[in-house]
Amino acid sequence: MEKSPEILDSLGDWRRSHNCGELDKNHVGERVLLAGWVLRRRDHGGLIFVDLRDRWGITQVVFNPDRDPQPHRKAEDIRSEYVIAVRGEVMERPAGMVNPDLSTGEIEIFVDEMKLLNTSLTPPFPIDEREGKDTAESVRLKYRYLDLRRETLRENMVLRSRVSQFAREFLCREGFLEIETPFLTKSTPEGARDFLVPSRIQPGSMYALPQSPQLFKQLLMVAGFDRYFQVVHCFRDEDLRADRQPEFTQIDAEMSFTDEDGILQIMERMISGIFHCALGVEIPTPFPRLTYSEAIDRFGLDRPDTRFGMELVDLSDVLARTEARVFTETVRNGGIIKALTLKGGGVLSRKDLDDLTGFVGIYGAKGLAWFKSNPNGWQSPLAKFIGEEERGEVSRRASFGEGDLLLVVAGVPSMVNESLGQLRVHLGEKFGLIPEGRLDFLWIVEFPLFEFDKQEGRFSSLHHPFTSPMDEDLPLLETDPGRVRARAYDMVLNGSEIGGGSIRIHREDIQARVFELLKIGEEEAREKFGFLLDALKYGAPPHGGIAFGLDRILMILAGTDSIRDVIAFPKTQKASCLLTGAPGPVEGSQLLELGLRLRRA
RNA sequence: GGGGUCGUAGUUAAGUCGGUUAUAACGCCGGCCUGUCACGCCGGAGGCCGCGGGUUCGAGUCCCGUCGACCCCGCCA
Numbered sequence: 016m017e018k019s020p021e022i023l024d025s026l027g028d029w030r031r032s033h034n035c036g037e038l039d040k041n042h043v044g045e046r047v048l049l050a051g052w053v054l055r056r057r058d059h060g061g062l063i064f065v066d067l068r069d070r071w072g073i074t075q076v077v078f079n080p081d082r083d084p085q086p087h088r089k090a091e092d093i094r095s096e097y098v099i100a101v102r103g104e105v106m107e108r109p110a111g112m113v114n115p116d117l118s119t120g121e122i123e124i125f126v127d128e129m130k131l132l133n134t135s136l137t138p139p140f141p142i143d144e145r146e147g148k149d150t151a152e153s154v155r156l157k158y159r160y161l162d163l164r165r166e167t168l169r170e171n172m173v174l175r176s177r178v179s180q181f182a183r184e185f186l187c188r189e190g191f192l193e194i195e196t197p198f199l200t201k202s203t204p205e206g207a208r209d210f211l212v213p214s215r216i217q218p219g220s221m222y223a224l225p226q227s228p229q230l231f232k233q234l235l236m237v238a239g240f241d242r243y244f245q246v247v248h249c250f251r252d253e254d255l256r257a258d259r260q261p262e263f264t265q266i267d268a269e270m271s272f273t274d275e276d277g278i279l280q281i282m283e284r285m286i287s288g289i290f291h292c293a294l295g296v297e298i299p300t301p302f303p304r305l306t307y308s309e310a311i312d313r314f315g316l317d318r319p320d321t322r323f324g325m326e327l328v329d330l331s332d333v334l335a336r337t338e339a340r341v342f343t344e345t346v347r348n349g350g351i352i353k354a355l356t357l358k359g360g361g362v363l364s365r366k367d368l369d370d371l372t373g374f375v376g377i378y379g380a381k382g383l384a385w386f387k388s389n390p391n392g393w394q395s396p397l398a399k400f401i402g403e404e405e406r407g408e409v410s411r412r413a414s415f416g417e418g419d420l421l422l423v424v425a426g427v428p429s430m431v432n433e434s435l436g437q438l439r440v441h442l443g444e445k446f447g448l449i450p451e452g453r454l455d456f457l458w459i460v461e462f463p464l465f466e467f468d469k470q471e472g473r474f475s476s477l478h479h480p481f482t483s484p485m486d487e488d489l490p491l492l493e494t495d496p497g498r499v500r501a502r503a504y505d506m507v508l509n510g511s512e513i514g515g516g517s518i519r520i521h522r523e524d525i526q527a528r529v530f531e532l533l534k535i536g537e538e539e540a541r542e543k544f545g546f547l548l549d550a551l552k553y554g555a556p557p558h559g560g561i562a563f564g565l566d567r568i569l570m571i572l573a574g575t576d577s578i579r580d581v582i583a584f585p586k587t588q589k590a591s592c593l594l595t596g597a598p599g600p601v602e603g604s605q606l607l608e609l610g611l612r613l614r615r616a
Numbered sequence: 617g618g619g620g621u622c623g624u625a626g627u628u629a630a631g632u633c634g635g636u637u638a639u640a641a642c643g644c645c646g647g648c649c650u651g652u653c654a655c656g657c658c659g660g661a662g663g664c665c666g667c668g669g670g671u672u673c674g675a676g677u678c679c680c681g682u683c684g685a686c687c688c689c690g691c692c693a
Contacts, residue, residue, distance in 0.1 A: 055653075055654075055655095057651095057652050057653065057655050057656095058649085058652095058655090059649055059650050059651075059652065059655075059656090060648065060649035060650070061649075061650030061651095062650045062651060062652075063650095063652095064651080064652050064653065064655085066653070073653095075652085075653065077651085077652095079650075080650080081650080094644095095643090108651090109651070111651095112651060112652085112653090114652095114653055116653085117653085120653090137626070137643075137644060138626090138643095139626055139627070140626080140627055140628095140643095141627075141642080141643075141654090143654070145654055146627090146628095146642065146643085146654060147627075147628055147629095147641080147642060147643095147654090148627090148628050148629080149627095149628085150627060150628075151622095151623085151627085151628090151685070151686095152685065152686070153623095153684075153685045153686090154626095154627080154685095156685090203693090205693055206692085206693040207691085207692050207693075208691085208692085226692095226693085227693095229693095251692060252692095253691055253692040254617095254690080254691060254692075255692095256687085256688080256692085257686085257687070257688090259692070377619085377688070377689060378689080379689090466693095475693070476693050477693070478693060479693045480693075481693095482693090577686095587684085587685065587686085588685075588686065588687085589684085589685085591684095593684095593685090
């Protein structure tokens with residue numbers, strides 16, 4: 016359908032007097048100039064109402080043919096998302112016509128003059144989020160600039176700006192310096208896969224995008240800056256999840272001449288301040304601290320959700336005394352048996368229990384033993400193998416009573432803890448055990464320094480290889496590395512890890528011992544971290560730091576389950592950008608310059 | 617690398633046991649309408665049923681493959 020070409024007006028000397036979210040009764044009678052996008056037009060033949068929208072809000076503007084037929088005629092042609100500017104008078108709305116849903120709902124603008132600044136195609140999805148079910152995310156990602164016009168994402172971006180601004184102000188006030196570190200840097204072994212950037216000037220050589228500014232911030236401590244921070248992009252070429260993007264943002268900080276307490280105290284004040292600034296809530300400090308081993312014992316995970324109970328109970332010794340072979344065998348082979356009690360879970364159906372079995376199966380559990388406690392005794396495929404004495408002991412320890420459901424997993428400790436820990440969270444969500452609006456912050460401390468990597472047949476760092484062992488565990492480095500505890504800490508909120516850090520090794524001799532233990536040979540260490548080892552020789556101060564996942568913090572603040580909702584231009588699970596089409600092919604000449612030739616996949 | 621869910625007008629969905637011309641709502645276009653605010657009323661247009669192959673007299677529907685989005689495991693110091 017042919018439409019005569021719109022005649023667009025130029026902005027000329029028109030400048031806004033106000034934004035679309037700020038006018039109220041106090042402005043009645045003023046002449047104002049507003050500009051924005053047409054959210055919605057309601058044409059009554061005579062009167063035309065337009066909801067004019069900008070970043071700050073919505074203001075109703077009225078075109079009345081009796082007042083002036085000329086702008087009214089222009090208003091007949093405007094459509095959704097056209098860009099207009101209007102000049103007119105702020106009028107108090109007639110009695111009964113106030114719109115309580117709008118901050119500007121007490122007033123409206125009677126338009127005397129209008130400029131059409133731009134037209135718009137019909138958007139592929141409504142910008143007004145009140146309309147119907149939400150659009151497929153792939154469509155929204157393709158037209159991200161339109162999705163960002165909508166209230167939810169817009170508010171998330173406003174929140175993001177406020178939070179990072181607060182962090183900057185807070186840290187500057189505390190004497191931290193904001194110092195930028197390179198994005199084109201050196202590939203680090205250990206840790207995540209690097210994104211690589213080929214060098215043109217040195218064909219065959221590669222830069223890597225930083226997984227974090229870790230080494231640079233330590234060098235800044237050696238340089239004597241004392242307190243550093245950065246709100247910084249980090250890159251990891253690993254598979255994505257609902258809370259993981261290949262590029263993400265950290266609030267990264269490092270401090271000299273301090274210890275765990277010094278860092279934790281200042282950082283919990285910052286986080287508390289962020290939540291106050293964003294949600295207006297008071298978060299009491301200090302945050303509770305839990306050791307890693309206690310967290311695993313009680314919750315199965317190193318990021319426990321402490322908003323609800325249902326803690327895990329170790330039943331290895333009791334159940335090893337029963338006739339049930341699954342249990343006796345497990346314990347004989349060095350495994351453990353743990354359980355949790357779902358209060359009132361006796362009502363679950365066979366299918367429910369099968370589903371839960373399937374759930375723990377994801378984490379490698381061979382099975383999920385269940386017991387129901389009925390008035391006439393225990394009900395379970397395994398009930399006949401459990402004697403009276405053991406039943407009493409289990410009931411007591413697991414607070415397992417009539418009407419309850421006891422869920423038991425047996426096997427190697429890491430699997431048992433992981434699967435039951437995840438099951439606990441799953442059940443907590445499924446049965447509404449998690450109190451709404453609660454914010455449970457805590458620190459997890461005393462992580463193990465190493466974990467044994469079966470594939471590689473050697474120890475590897477749980478945190479990173481620059482993490483300091485606890486002083487009292489230093490002798491264990493050579494005798495029992497698996498038991499060495501690290502001066503590392505994570506901040507956990509409602510079951511997600513939102514930050515983590517450590518006191519670093521500042522002595523070259525200890526750093527060398529750790530590298531040796533990680534089977535990073537002297538030559539390799541020199542080649543890969545030589546600059547750090549050198550730096551440690553020139554008066555490196557004791558130092559440590561932390562990094563917070565800004566995106567994850569924002570997810571919680573914004574109340575969303577998807578990291579994509581707090582990032583302006585996110586990527587899909589296959590790491591592509593549906594807006595730009597990245598990643599994409601490049602010209603052969605570009606490859607040639609880099610000395611690269613692509614191999615057929 | 618593996619497991620799962622989903623792909624039907626612009627959008628959100630329905631589509632029975634495989635059977636005639638693939639429905640609806642919103643949006644869009646046209647008309648009417650001077651107090652609406654997710655305005656209302658009347659009319660209309662709009663489809664490569666993700667893509668490719670197969671089974672069948674006949675496929676949106678069944679089978680195989682493939683592409684894409686999402687969730688999870690592995691991975692993410």
